[in-house]
Amino acid sequence: xxxxxxxxxxxxxxxxxxxxxxxxxxxxxxxxxxxxxxxxxxxxxxxxxxxxxxxxxxxxxxxxxxxxxxxxxxxxxxxxxxxxxxxxxxxxxxxxxxxxxxxxxxxxxxxxxxxxxxxxxxxxxxxxxxxxxxxxxxxxxxxxxxxxxxxxxxxxxxxxxxxxxxxxxxxxxxxxxxxxxxxxxxxxxxxxxxxxxxxxxxxxxxxxxxxxxxxxxxxxxxxxxxxxxxxxxxxxxxxxxxxxxxxxxxxxxxxxxxxxxxxxxxxxxxxxxxxxxxxxxxxxxxxxxxxx
Numbered sequence: 432x433x434x435x436x437x438x439x440x441x442x443x444x445x446x447x448x449x450x451x452x453x454x455x456x457x458x459x460x461x462x463x464x465x466x467x468x469x470x471x472x473x474x475x476x477x478x479x480x481x482x483x484x485x486x487x488x489x490x491x492x493x494x495x496x497x498x499x500x501x502x503x504x505x506x507x508x509x510x511x512x513x514x515x516x517x518x519x520x521x522x523x524x525x526x527x528x529x530x531x532x533x534x535x536x537x538x539x540x541x542x543x544x545x546x547x548x549x550x551x552x553x554x555x556x557x558x559x560x561x562x563x564x565x566x567x568x569x570x571x572x573x574x575x576x577x578x579x580x581x582x583x584x585x586x587x588x589x590x591x592x593x594x595x596x597x598x599x600x601x602x603x604x605x606x607x608x609x610x611x612x613x614x615x616x617x618x619x620x621x622x623x624x625x626x627x628x629x630x631x632x633x634x635x636x637x638x639x640x641x642x643x644x645x646x647x648x649x650x651x652x653x654x655x656x657x658x659x660x661x662x663x664x665x666x667x668x669x670x671x672x673x674x675x676x677x678x679x680x681x682x683x684x685x686x687x688x689x690x691x692x693x694x695x696x697x698x699x700x701x702x703x704x705x706x707x708x709x710x711x712x713x714x715x716x717x718x719x720x721x722x723x
Contacts, residue, residue, distance in 0.1 A: 446529070449517050452478055452620075453527030454612045456569040456576075462615050463608070464629070465565040471626040473633045475619050482637075493545050496587065500543035501532060503593050504585040511535040520576050525616055526609070528576040539581040540573055542566070549717065551588035552700065554596070562586075562596050568608065570598035575605040682714055 440448070454462070458477075461469035469484075476482035501512060512532040520526035532541040544566065546554065555561025562584055570582035584596040619626050628634045652660065686704060689695050695702040700717035707713065 446517055450527060450529070451480060453519065453525050454478075454616060456528045456530075456572040459572045459608055459612055460565040460568040462611060463568055465568055467563075467565060468633065470629045470631050470633050471615065471619075472628050473637070474615075475625050476637070478620055479623075496545050497531060497543045500545065500585050500587050500593075501541065503587065504541060504543070504583065504595060507593070507595065510537065512541060515540070518576060521578075523609070523613075525620075526572075526576055526612065528573045530573045530577060530582075533577075533579075534583065537581075538579050539583060540570075540577060540579050541583045541585060542570055542573070544584060544586045546586055546588045548589040549700075551586075551592065554586060554588065554594060557594035557596065560596055560598050562598070567598060567604075571601055571604050572608060574598075574600045575609065682716070686714060 454474075457466060457469065458474045460466040461474045462471045464471070473482065473484075477484065504510070505512060511534070513535055515530040515533050517527060517529045530540040531543045533539075534541055550563075553563045560567070566584055570584060574580070574582055580600045582598040584598055586594050586596065588594065615626070618624070628638065685695060685702060689702075689704055693703060693705045695704070702717060703715040704712055705715075
């Protein structure tokens, strides 16, 4: 039989093709401005086929650890699992999700996550629903698509703590997410108009890459961008100066209280003020922005 010359698609490529025009669990979190590493503008680019996110090391590690997290869940709960496939909403074809697992014999899903030390501080006690908002949104979206009643969220934190959380189906939240998703699809995807850029790193990186050089020309503003320029100069930058001054004030108070100590234990975490090999002290605040 002659070779047709057509390359057979991999399972991953087929999944990506099905997923591309859909609003998925991670994408709805970005549309809601609750995803730590994605924005609504980035979602639009992906759905239009104009951008493919890079699989970075943390994502690779998370993918590799997913079966281990699932095994820990099985061992602790004695529940049986079935790997899930990509599925769409029965009534809205562009609503999609790929839950990690279905719980056999139970009206429930399982989502597996890993978290580092600092992000792990955002989780509450196991058995509760005290998890970061983006995970609540992701789980509720998966429940909306599959019709299930409960999503277990199994999280391995800093390779030293394993917790299982329970996200119960919330119809009010699901309806609100559906309304936002339909508006995004109509106003941006179907209209072929990108959503506004945000100040988060993915959008900053896109603008820098997209317009990496200048042509020496000049462009005139319009009413909309005149207002944005005025807001930047008259409101945003002065507010930033004021915020930076307040940050420095609070840091100085803590440094003064620490004196020559290297570590300050507080209710939120440990602050450090240590010297390098040249004797220069560096004050470290245990804070990580919700957006990368």
